Amino acid sequence: MFLDPSYNSLFAAYLKNPVQTPAYIYSNTKLVENISVFKNLFDKFGVTTHYAMKANSNSTILKLILKAGLKVDVNSLGELKKAMSAGFLPGDLIFAGVGKTDAELETAIQLGLKTIKAESIQELVVIGKIAENLGIPVRIGLRLNPEIDAKTHPYIATGIATSKFGIDKRDIPASIDILRSNKFLNLTTLDAHIGSQITDLNLFVDVFRFLSAQSDEFYKLGFKISDIDLGGGFAVDYDGSGNSTLPLLEDLFSQIAILNDKKFNISIEPGRAIVANSCAIFSTVLYTKRNGEKNFAICDAAMTENIRPSLYGSVHTIVKIVDEQYAQKSLYDVVGPVCESGDFLGENILLPELNRGDVIAILDSGAYTAAMASNYNMRPLSPEYLEKNGELIEIRRRQNINEWIENLEIPYEG
Numbered sequence: 001m002f003l004d005p006s007y008n009s010l011f012a013a014y015l016k017n018p019v020q021t022p023a024y025i026y027s028n029t030k031l032v033e034n035i036s037v038f039k040n041l042f043d044k045f046g047v048t049t050h051y052a053m054k055a056n057s058n059s060t061i062l063k064l065i066l067k068a069g070l071k072v073d074v075n076s077l078g079e080l081k082k083a084m085s086a087g088f089l090p091g092d093l094i095f096a097g098v099g100k101t102d103a104e105l106e107t108a109i110q111l112g113l114k115t116i117k118a119e120s121i122q123e124l125v126v127i128g129k130i131a132e133n134l135g136i137p138v139r140i141g142l143r144l145n146p147e148i149d150a151k152t153h154p155y156i157a158t159g160i161a162t163s164k165f166g167i168d169k170r171d172i173p174a175s176i177d178i179l180r181s182n183k184f185l186n187l188t189t190l191d192a193h194i195g196s197q198i199t200d201l202n203l204f205v206d207v208f209r210f211l212s213a214q215s216d217e218f219y220k221l222g223f224k225i226s227d228i229d230l231g232g233g234f235a236v237d238y239d240g241s242g243n244s245t246l247p248l249l250e251d252l253f254s255q256i257a258i259l260n261d262k263k264f265n266i267s268i269e270p271g272r273a274i275v276a277n278s279c280a281i282f283s284t285v286l287y288t289k290r291n292g293e294k295n296f297a298i299c300d301a302a303m304t305e306n307i308r309p310s311l312y313g314s315v316h317t318i319v320k321i322v323d324e325q326y327a328q329k330s331l332y333d334v335v336g337p338v339c340e341s342g343d344f345l346g347e348n349i350l351l352p353e354l355n356r357g358d359v360i361a362i363l364d365s366g367a368y369t370a371a372m373a374s375n376y377n378m379r380p381l382s383p384e385y386l387e388k389n390g391e392l393i394e395i396r397r398r399q400n401i402n403e404w405i406e407n408l409e410i411p412y413e414g
């Protein structure tokens with residue numbers, strides 16, 4: 001099996017300093033390399049990247065993104081605050097999301113974010129009212145639903161007609177009426193995000209064509225759109241099948257640059273493509289057993305560290321850290337301690353014999369893993385480390401359950 005060399009550096013650093021598992025370990029080299037792909041898109045084609053921090057919001061990662069001059073897409077007040085505490089300015093931030101609260105919108109408007117995306121006509125009215133009350137004009141992006149099928153897992157397809165995201169095409173005339181009636185709403189951007197883990201990059205050309213055609217319609221009605229945002233969703237290669245899109249992005253954006261002919265500022269919102277393959281979850285085998293026809297390796301990591309296999313049926317490559325190259329291999333279900341049959345990190349994974357105390361790594365675990373971690377079964381959130389020049393630097397502590405028990409709940413004995 002071909003393993004990216006950055007993983008070998010993670011394994012070596014772990015063996016030198018075997019930190020307590022489960023732990024997320026990120027490769028600084030890989031992060032910088034991925035980020036530079038997007039920096040290059042800006043340098044070559046003027047494409048602005050807003051990193052979708054929902055994929056991974058660790059502040060050390062955010063700072064690497066900031067250092068490279070990329071911007072951020074936030075989806076909640078929490079993300080907004082975290083991005084700003086990492087050093088981003090309001091003008092670096094776009095605010096997306098289908099259900100922003102009034103309090104979130106108020107803060108975003110007061111701060112003067114680069115753009116606030118409206119995802120429904122009702123939301124557009126609310127943004128307009130808040131902006132008017134505050135007396136602050138707001139730069140608006142309309143997230144349109146282009147009805148383009150991203151051909152991905154249904155849970156992460158967001159641009160089909162029945163999806164909850166974006167403004168239905170039939171609501172565009174009503175949106176225009178609202179924009180016309182409120183001078184605090186300043187429409188700058190048309191946007192679409194059709195889904196995640198998209199392998200067919202031609203779909204981004206379709207999205208560009210759709211938004212560009214819509215902009216022409218808006219222009220006829222007196223609205224000059226300056227920015228087109230094509231969303232995120234560039235696929236990564238989880239199963240070694242060679243479907244990584246990163247090496248293809250330069251071609252895609254040179255094609256889009258020709259179509260665009262400098263008419264619009266183009267921006268994108270990748271999350272996964274920047275972080276997924278930069279990280280492995282290290283986990284220790286607690287027990288092995290055979291139930292029926294199956295070998296189980298019960299590990300200290302679980303769906304609480306990476307919910308993707310149980311939620312989307314995603315396949316993550318799993319390797320034994322000291323892989324005896326010529327050892328006989330068997331199929332294992334790699335599972336966690338959580339009380340759910342759905343708590344698995346991989347099913348039928350070919351691995352060398354596993355024994356209690358062995359350490360395995362679940363690869364490509366940098367996106368939507370730590371970010372989607374949970375405390376189910378009262379498990380503390382796991383720590384994160386950055387591997388840099390062969391050393392492990394702790395970038396998030398293991399959560400302290402005692403603090404939670406003592407501080408978070410308010411015992412009531414009435």
Ligand code: LLP
Nearest residue numbers: 052193196197232233234269270271272368
């Ligand atoms: N922009 C918007 C408006 C989004 O909703 C998302 C992701 C992105 C950008 C970034 O998409 P990316 O480049 O990361 O594919 N938890 C799922 C993925 C959910 C994606 C949510 N939205 C998973 O683990 O596959």
